[in-house]
Amino acid sequence: MKSDIVLSGVGGQGILSIASIIGLAAVENNLYLKQSEVHGMSQRGGDVQSHLRLSGKPVSSDLIPYGKADLIVSVEPMESLRYLPWLSKSGWLVTNSAPFINIDDYPPVEEILKEIRKIKNHKIVDADAIAKEAGSSRSGNMVILGAASPYLNMPFSSLENSVRKFFGKKGEEIVEVNLKALRAGRNA
Amino acid sequence: MQKILLLGDEAIAQGALDSGLSGMYAYPGTPSTEIMEYVQASGEAAARNIHRYWSANEKTALEAALGMSYAGKRAMVAMKHVGLNVAADPFINSAVTGINGGLIVVAADDPSMHSSQNEQDSRFYGKFSFIPVFEPSNQQEAYDMVFDGFHLSEKYRIPVLFRITTRLAHSRAAVERRPEEHEKPFHLPSDPRQFVLLPAIARIKYKALLSTYESVKYDNSLSKYNVFKDGKNRRIGIITCGIAHNYLMENFQDSEPDFPVLKIAAYPFPKDLISDLTSRCEEVLVLEEGYPVVEEALRGILDNSLKILGRLDGAVPREGELNPSLVAKAIGMKSEPLMKVPSIVKSRPPSFCKGCGHSDTFNAVIEALKPFKSNGVFSDIGCYTLAALPPYNIITSCVDMGASVTMAIGAADAGLHPSVAVIGDSTFTHSGMTGLLDAVIKESPITIIISDNSTTGMTGGQKSHATGRLPAICEGIGVAPEHIRTIVPLRKNHEENVRIMKEEFKYRGVSVIISERECIQTATRRRKAEASENNSNV
Numbered sequence: 145m146k147s148d149i150v151l152s153g154v155g156g157q158g159i160l161s162i163a164s165i166i167g168l169a170a171v172e173n174n175l176y177l178k179q180s181e182v183h184g185m186s187q188r189g190g191d192v193q194s195h196l197r198l199s200g201k202p203v204s205s206d207l208i209p210y211g212k213a214d215l216i217v218s219v220e221p222m223e224s225l226r227y228l229p230w231l232s233k234s235g236w237l238v239t240n241s242a243p244f245i246n247i248d249d250y251p252p253v254e255e256i257l258k259e260i261r262k263i264k265n266h267k268i269v270d271a272d273a274i275a276k277e278a279g280s281s282r283s284g285n286m287v288i289l290g291a292a293s294p295y296l297n298m299p300f301s302s303l304e305n306s307v308r309k310f311f312g313k314k315g316e317e318i319v320e321v322n323l324k325a326l327r328a329g330r331n332a
Numbered sequence: 333m334q335k336i337l338l339l340g341d342e343a344i345a346q347g348a349l350d351s352g353l354s355g356m357y358a359y360p361g362t363p364s365t366e367i368m369e370y371v372q373a374s375g376e377a378a379a380r381n382i383h384r385y386w387s388a389n390e391k392t393a394l395e396a397a398l399g400m401s402y403a404g405k406r407a408m409v410a411m412k413h414v415g416l417n418v419a420a421d422p423f424i425n426s427a428v429t430g431i432n433g434g435l436i437v438v439a440a441d442d443p444s445m446h447s448s449q450n451e452q453d454s455r456f457y458g459k460f461s462f463i464p465v466f467e468p469s470n471q472q473e474a475y476d477m478v479f480d481g482f483h484l485s486e487k488y489r490i491p492v493l494f495r496i497t498t499r500l501a502h503s504r505a506a507v508e509r510r511p512e513e514h515e516k517p518f519h520l521p522s523d524p525r526q527f528v529l530l531p532a533i534a535r536i537k538y539k540a541l542l543s544t545y546e547s548v549k550y551d552n553s554l555s556k557y558n559v560f561k562d563g564k565n566r567r568i569g570i571i572t573c574g575i576a577h578n579y580l581m582e583n584f585q586d587s588e589p590d591f592p593v594l595k596i597a598a599y600p601f602p603k604d605l606i607s608d609l610t611s612r613c614e615e616v617l618v619l620e621e622g623y624p625v626v627e628e629a630l631r632g633i634l635d636n637s638l639k640i641l642g643r644l645d646g647a648v649p650r651e652g653e654l655n656p657s658l659v660a661k662a663i664g665m666k667s668e669p670l671m672k673v674p675s676i677v678k679s680r681p682p683s684f685c686k687g688c689g690h691s692d693t694f695n696a697v698i699e700a701l702k703p704f705k706s707n708g709v710f711s712d713i714g715c716y717t718l719a720a721l722p723p724y725n726i727i728t729s730c731v732d733m734g735a736s737v738t739m740a741i742g743a744a745d746a747g748l749h750p751s752v753a754v755i756g757d758s759t760f761t762h763s764g765m766t767g768l769l770d771a772v773i774k775e776s777p778i779t780i781i782i783s784d785n786s787t788t789g790m791t792g793g794q795k796s797h798a799t800g801r802l803p804a805i806c807e808g809i810g811v812a813p814e815h816i817r818t819i820v821p822l823r824k825n826h827e828e829n830v831r832i833m834k835e836e837f838k839y840r841g842v843s844v845i846i847s848e849r850e851c852i853q854t855a856t857r858r859r860k861a862e863a864s865e866n867n868s869n870v
Contacts, residue, residue, distance in 0.1 A: 154680065167337055167504065177337070180503035182446070183362055183792070188715060190682035205582035206503035206575070209656040210669040225677045229669030246683060251676045259674045 145175070146201075147297050148208045150227045151194040153219035154244045158285035161310065162217065163194045165289060166296065168306035170198045173298050178203040189246050191223055198297070217292045219271065219285050220244045221256045228263075236265040238292040240284060242272035267291055269332040275325050283325035290329020300330065338507045340500035341366035343471040344410075344438060347478030349376055352513040354405035354433070355383035357393035359762065360791035361412030362447035363501035364440035368410055369794075380515070383407075386788075388797050389733070389762040390415035394422045394437065401435040401491075402527060404519035406482055410438040413454050418733065418763070424461040426491050428537050429527045433516050434482035435491040437463075440501050443622050443653035447790075449713070449732065451651065453622035454495045458599055462545040464554055465493045465599040467574035471505040473557070473597065479510065480553035487551070488544050497621045499653065500575050549600040557597040560605045562612075565591040569613030570663070571606070571630075572596065573620035575654075580619060582656040583665050601626060615639035617647060617662060621654055684718055689849035692821035692829075693783045694719040696847075697754065698726050699826075700833035704750055709781075710736040710743070712764070714756035715789045715851075727754070734763025740778045741771050750779055750837035757784040757798035765805060768842070772810040777840040781833075783821075785851035793854040806844045815843035822849065 149166070153159045163179050170177045179196045197203045210229050216237045218224030224239035231237065239260060243253050260266050271287035278287070286307065293300055307326055311319045338346060345367045348356065356377075358368035371377045371384045383400070387393035390411040397407035409419075416423060416439045423437060439454035458465035466481055468474035474496065481492040525533055548554060569592040572580050577595045594609045596602070610616055610630075616638060618627040627642035641647035647662045648654065660667035684691045694716070697709060708728035711717055712735065720727035729739055736753035737760075744751035755764050760782050771778055782802055788794040798805070806816050817836060819829045829847070836843040850858075 155682070171337060171506070176506070178503055178505045180499055181339075183365070183502050188682040188685060188718065188790075189680075191680045201585075203505070204578045204585075205656045206499045206505075206578065207655050209582060209660065209667045211667070211671075222677055223680075225674050228671040228673055231671060233670060247678060247680055249678050251678065255676055259676055263671075 145199065145297055147198040147215065148213045149196040149198075149215045149217060150208065150213045150230050151196060151217050152223040152227050153192060154223060154246070155189055155192045157219045157244065159192060159194055159219060162285050162289050163196050165303065165306045165310050166196055166198070168309055169298055169302040172302045172305060175199060176202050178206050180206040191226060193227060215292060215295050217288060219288050221253065221260060221268070222251065225256065225259055231263070234265070236267065236295045237263045238267045238269075238288065238295070240271040240288055241268045242270055242284070269329065271329065274328050274332055278321065278324040278328045280321040280325060283322050286322045286325035287329035287332065290326040291332050293330050335506045335508045337504050338471055338475070339366055339502055339504050340468070340471050340474050340496055341440070341502070342370045343475040343507045344478055344494065344496070345370035345374075346507065346509065347475040348408045348436070349374060349382070350509060350512045351479045351482050352406050352515045353382060353408055354515050355397060355400040355407040356410070357383070357387050357397040357407065358410040359387055359390045359393055359415060360788045360794045361415050361440070362791055363442060363498045364410045364412045364415070364438060365791045365794070366501070367438060386794055386797070390419040391422060394419040394426070397435060398422060398426050398429075398431070401431040401433040402521060403433065405433040405516050406435075407433060408436045408438065410440070412448065413439050413441040413452050414449060414732065415439070416454055416457055420457070423457065423491075425529060427461045427463045427541055428529060428534055430489040430537065430541075431485055431491055432489070432519070432521045432526070434485040436478065436481045436485065436494060437491055438494040438496065441495060441497045441622055443497055446498055449730070451622065453625055454493065455599060455625045456623065458493045458495070462541050463491055463493050464545075464548050465495050466554075466557065467495045467597050467599070468500065469574050469577045469595070469597055470500070471503070471507050474500065475507045476510070477557065479513070484548065484551060484553045488548050490541065490544060490548070495574070497575060497653065545600065549602065554598045555602065558602045558605055559595045560608055561593050561595075563589060563591040563593065566612050567591065567614055568663075569594070569609040569616045571609065571616060571618045571626060573626055576619035576621050576659070579654050579656045579659040580663070583660045583663065583667070596626065601629075606630070610638055615641060618642035619648065619654065619659055619662065681721060682718060683721070684715070685852050687852045688715070689785055689821040689847070689852070690716045690719065690783050692823060692826070692849075693754070693781065693847040694724050694726055696821065696826055696829040696833055697752070697781065698724065700830045700837060701750070701752070703834070704837060706750060706752070709752040709754050710739045711753070712736040712755040712759045714759055715785075716754060716756055716783050719754075733759050734767055737764045737767035737780055738770065740780070741767065741774070741776045744776050744778050749777060749840070751777065752779045752781065752837065754781045754783055756789070757782055757786065757802065758788040758796040760802070761797040761805070765809060768806065768811070768844070769809050771842045775841055779833075779836045779839075779843045779845065781845045781847055784846055784848040786848070787851045787854045789851045789853065793851060793857065802846050811842050811844050815839060815841065816846070817843070818846045818848060820849055821847045
């Protein structure tokens, strides 16, 4: 089994939480894992990405080679397109449709979605709206993780366990809200 | 033993904790920051009361670590690559004094300059100072090497340098822990003159260092990390350094490479193993992250018959970090993007957070400078450097920690007025204070604006030495109290702040404006922490 995932978004949108939760699930499933993160300057409202590599065998490179990613998971639509050079022919692109606009020349959202629809395997969900409905507008990242979960090659229950572990310190209420968002994303 | 998921930085920190560390010293700097942060967050470090405070800068950190080593205990000091420039003086001389308790210096290089001003290669510092260098290729190796690093350091009584790069520092993988080693007991050096580098003593010690450097390469705790693997295909041999090995192996997922490969992960590098490789190959490709250090050594000055490929002949790009695709290309394999980034995708540069005090400070600076027809301000290293970008475009320099103050002095010497420096609070206590003393002594007509967000913001909000101390520091250095002004950078204070800045810009002497408002990120985290504290008290 091998699963190479590019996670993308804008600094502060919670992609590292997604990475940590998938990481915990990978450990539960006895998978090898490497996950590279971006820290420092670009965290300030810039584009951020994380390469997450899961495998049944030891993983060599911390970075995914071009054209080899099985999955792009993005909490922001324009950011999902920035990493197309990494996506494989059969790879999936799962993205939020709600834009994060902090630049003057942000293109019209409809045109971005049109580009995304050109990708053979794509899934677009309005994570912000679904998260709000699930009870926490800040859980959009969990909605996206839920939406991407069918393509992750691991049981959904391990992701649920990881969400419990990851948010456990913050109390039962936070755990439940995030689980609800994760499941809503799965069913979206 | 237990396996845990750790960043490369964290693996080094955990390795230090498990191998009997007594003191961690550092100044924050991407990509090295998480080493100290991990130690600070460790319950075990707290229980053992391991030293784990930030230092004012990399030089003070390294000197304090050397002091702990003097007293017989194991110490580690961590910094980003350019931090080693700041600490270069004690670093190079610590090789001559030697150590007592084990001493490891970690320098985290940033090829491709993700968060840096240059992509200097710290391996040069190893050779320059005759200090052995470990360059781990993965998280497990980073952890294991700390044990060997301390042993080597104590056996040969010299410091050891760890060179990591951004990708390892900030990539997570499972690490298997080893049984813990005890901390070393307090014991002072047996030779009271060991650390006294008077010329007569230094000459003797330097001679000893040169011979130590020759013998250290044969020690197993170093040499075992350099591994030669022969192959049948003798057309090409490949030398990989550190993390470059992973990028090579990434291209051989289902089969082993059929050509000889020498993996280098510790220096001084192994001449005998290099001869083993070069003697049986028609050409050699060198893959190394950063500068062509090994490649240049192989090429030498005189051309030899062996064909050498690498960064210098363009087989691999001359600058920037490596990746699996660049390495694939260098060995004649294909690894190219199948899709392009659509032209609709716009760049999204980093920017000030919404509500950041720096942006209010710069809005006032821009307006206050208008009547002076100034072309901008000198500035420094931190979040506030983002004011070099639109819509501000007000910063004309960002060179090294503290340079805004001293460049403003030099420009004023040449006749620039007003000569204005904008520096962060943590950068000011790192390296701005000594420049301010120069200005006070010479009565330089400059204005220093300390944009004080009460934290080390760019690296994620570490404690700043300056917090609550800036007016007293500036007065103590000798700035006239009436020219130490404190303002609060909020939109509602804009007019008043502009007025105060204009007054000080007109003044032909040293003035300091402390523009003080807590970083919006740390303020939010603090309020959240306080709220959960209150809730749990109910």
